Amino acid sequence: MLLPADQPGVVAPFDDVTIELCRSNPDVMIMTADLQPYVDIFRVPKERPKQFLDVGMAEQNLLSIGAGISKAGFIPIATTFACYASRRAFDQMVICMGTGPRTCVVIGFTPGITSPARIHHQSTEDLAMTRAVPHATVIDPVDATEFTQAVRASVRQPGLVYMRGLRGTVSRLLDPEKYVFEVGKTYCLRDGGGPGIIATGAGTEWAIEVSRLLEGAGIDHALLHVPTLKPARQEEIWRFCAGRSRVFTIENHNIVGGLGGLVAEVMADHGGGPRLTRLGVPDHWAPGGSLGYIRQSLGLDAESLARRIKEAA
Amino acid sequence: MKGRNLSITELEHLALKMRRNVIDICMQRGGYAGQGVALADLGASLYFHEMRPDGKGWYHDVFVNSNGHDAIMCYSAFAEQGLYTMDELRTYNADGTDVDMSPCEGRRGFVITMGSLGQGPSQAAGIAYGERVRGSDKRVYCLLSDGELQEGNVWEAAMFAGHHKLDNLVFLIDNNDLQAGGNTRNILNVEPVPEKFEAFGFKARRVNGNSIPEILDAFAEARSTKGKPYAMVCDTKLFQGSPYMQTRFPTAHFVQTDMETWKAGLAELEGLIAASHADAE
Numbered sequence: 001m002l003l004p005a006d007q008p009g010v011v012a013p014f015d016d017v018t019i020e021l022c023r024s025n026p027d028v029m030i031m032t033a034d035l036q037p038y039v040d041i042f043r044v045p046k047e048r049p050k051q052f053l054d055v056g057m058a059e060q061n062l063l064s065i066g067a068g069i070s071k072a073g074f075i076p077i078a079t080t081f082a083c084y085a086s087r088r089a090f091d092q093m094v095i096c097m098g099t100g101p102r103t104c105v106v107i108g109f110t111p112g113i114t115s116p117a118r119i120h121h122q123s124t125e126d127l128a129m130t131r132a133v134p135h136a137t138v139i140d141p142v143d144a145t146e147f148t149q150a151v152r153a154s155v156r157q158p159g160l161v162y163m164r165g166l167r168g169t170v171s172r173l174l175d176p177e178k179y180v181f182e183v184g185k186t187y188c189l190r191d192g193g194g195p196g197i198i199a200t201g202a203g204t205e206w207a208i209e210v211s212r213l214l215e216g217a218g219i220d221h222a223l224l225h226v227p228t229l230k231p232a233r234q235e236e237i238w239r240f241c242a243g244r245s246r247v248f249t250i251e252n253h254n255i256v257g258g259l260g261g262l263v264a265e266v267m268a269d270h271g272g273g274p275r276l277t278r279l280g281v282p283d284h285w286a287p288g289g290s291l292g293y294i295r296q297s298l299g300l301d302a303e304s305l306a307r308r309i310k311e312a313a
Numbered sequence: 314m315k316g317r318n319l320s321i322t323e324l325e326h327l328a329l330k331m332r333r334n335v336i337d338i339c340m341q342r343g344g345y346a347g348q349g350v351a352l353a354d355l356g357a358s359l360y361f362h363e364m365r366p367d368g369k370g371w372y373h374d375v376f377v378n379s380n381g382h383d384a385i386m387c388y389s390a391f392a393e394q395g396l397y398t399m400d401e402l403r404t405y406n407a408d409g410t411d412v413d414m415s416p417c418e419g420r421r422g423f424v425i426t427m428g429s430l431g432q433g434p435s436q437a438a439g440i441a442y443g444e445r446v447r448g449s450d451k452r453v454y455c456l457l458s459d460g461e462l463q464e465g466n467v468w469e470a471a472m473f474a475g476h477h478k479l480d481n482l483v484f485l486i487d488n489n490d491l492q493a494g495g496n497t498r499n500i501l502n503v504e505p506v507p508e509k510f511e512a513f514g515f516k517a518r519r520v521n522g523n524s525i526p527e528i529l530d531a532f533a534e535a536r537s538t539k540g541k542p543y544a545m546v547c548d549t550k551l552f553q554g555s556p557y558m559q560t561r562f563p564t565a566h567f568v569q570t571d572m573e574t575w576k577a578g579l580a581e582l583e584g585l586i587a588a589s590h591a592d593a594e
Contacts, residue, residue, distance in 0.1 A: 029443075055473055060435070068437060068443065069439045071424060071436065072446075073443065074446075096426070099419075101419070
């Protein structure tokens with residue numbers, strides 16, 4: 001299902017999927033808090049104005065108004081930056097959107113270290129926070145193919161859905177003709193012996209770069225993509241880990257509480273397993289700047305990651 | 314369920330019965346009795362006069378209670394409607410009960426998860442906005458407290474409701490000058506409340522929250538107000554309408570006391586109900 005390297009990116013896939021959803025379902029309401037063009041919402045306000053609501057610069061209101069909208073029979077897709085959706089309005093997300101059966105979708109853009117503005121615009125704890133909410137669905141998509149399909153799936157998912165959003169020119173890694181996103185499912189992007197790499201979101205893109213480097217160096221390995229952090233199919237993760245001596249997780253998130261946390265929990269629940277190395281944002285604040293610079297500073301560039309895995313292999 | 318358009322005398326009688334229910338429920342294991350008693354007149358006016366039945370056993374209009382502990386007022390009305398039995402309601406504050414002191418979404422009669430203060434007004438505004446987009450004539454009522462006005466989310470909701478001219482939305486503010494830690498005016502003064510809401514684009518009015526005629530008049534004004542949401546600022550006093558309990562507990566956020574005291578409070582209300590019944594006859 002992986003496409004060959006260097007595919008052209010997809011421009012503003014969120015705009016495509018939101019107008020498609022609004023055209024096919026009059027109950028979908030696209031919401032934002034003063035970030036309409038910054039989260040790639042372009043056509044819905046013009047073509048379907050009744051299905052667009054900008055609440056102004058008020059993220060607590062975005063999520064609590066959104067919860068009210070859902071109680072009037074709509075399916076809100078509330079968009080803002082991941083840092084605000086999680087840190088700033090977490091109580092509203094949990095209490096207003098997360099305690100009932102109605103579908104409420106929250107999409108947090110520029111997640112993890114993909115914002116250049118240090119700390120306040122970055123979100124390296126959102127997956128840990130939302131993963132701890134009972135019955136929530138938590139998705140970190142890797143590319144335009146998966147993001148588009150996950151947004152389509154989210155409006156059919158009961159209760160709170162928290163998803164990380166991708167904006168601008170978004171990488172195309174998965175073949176839209178072959179890839180089918182399913183909530184909870186894990187995807188083996190490369191089968192093999194040796195070290196296992198488990199990744200999610202942008203971490204999977206980094207892991208694919210690493211995988212190509214390892215392949216070039218003749219190092220056998222396997223790669224599992226886990227877009228749904230919750231509900232996670234723990235047995236699939238365990239089956240991937242079992243029998244290996246080393247497993248690495250790669251994620252665009254603090255190594256605490258996200259994918260690394262999930263895999264550690266799966267192994268602990270099974271009473272052991274391979275040695276786990278969690279790669280991601282170490283438990284301190286990431287620098288600001290370009291993504292390339294931040295990745296390099298944190299040892300998350302492809303070469304550094306590949307070196308860590310080679311040393312262990 | 315009782316229909317609409319009860320007379321003021323009938324509503325006052327119902328409010329007395331609701332007060333009695335509050336004491337009966339809270340005397341089992343303690344509860345937010347003072348708020349429940351004080352809100353009986355507003356609750357009777359809302360549940361038995363203002364909100365329109367849907368013909369299917371519930372309401373066409375929507376009531377969002379933001380303030381978890383004020384659920385006791387709802388329960389006291391639900392006993393009169395038959396939504397809950399008094400036997401069920403007497404499990405309030407018991408381990409394992411479904412009669413939550415601060416209910417969550419999906420509990421019988423409740424629309425939102427209450428009690429994380431400041432979040433009801435936005436949800437009510439969201440419902441009002443959604444219903445208007447749908448072309449529905451549903452009206453949405455949200456009860457919140459004066460202490461809750463200190464939460465920023467309330468004013469985000471007010472700004473939204475005023476901007477969108479949600480004239481199907483009514484905020485009911487239980488303005489009792491009390492919050493968990495003491496008098497609201499001393500902790501963080503919220504007055505002047507009507508003027509604040511007016512500044513956010515509401516039509517606002519201060520009423521005696523224990524005068525059913527004043528409450529009904531304000532509800533009528535809210536219904537006839539076009540292009541603006543409405544804020545009814547209900548000045549209330551804890552335990553208003555239950556003189557014995559009011560003397561004993563003038564500022565008690567939560568009441569837990571001996572059975573003798575509860576029984577005296579209950580007996581006083583039974584007497585008032587009997588007298589009110591005799592008056593009505």
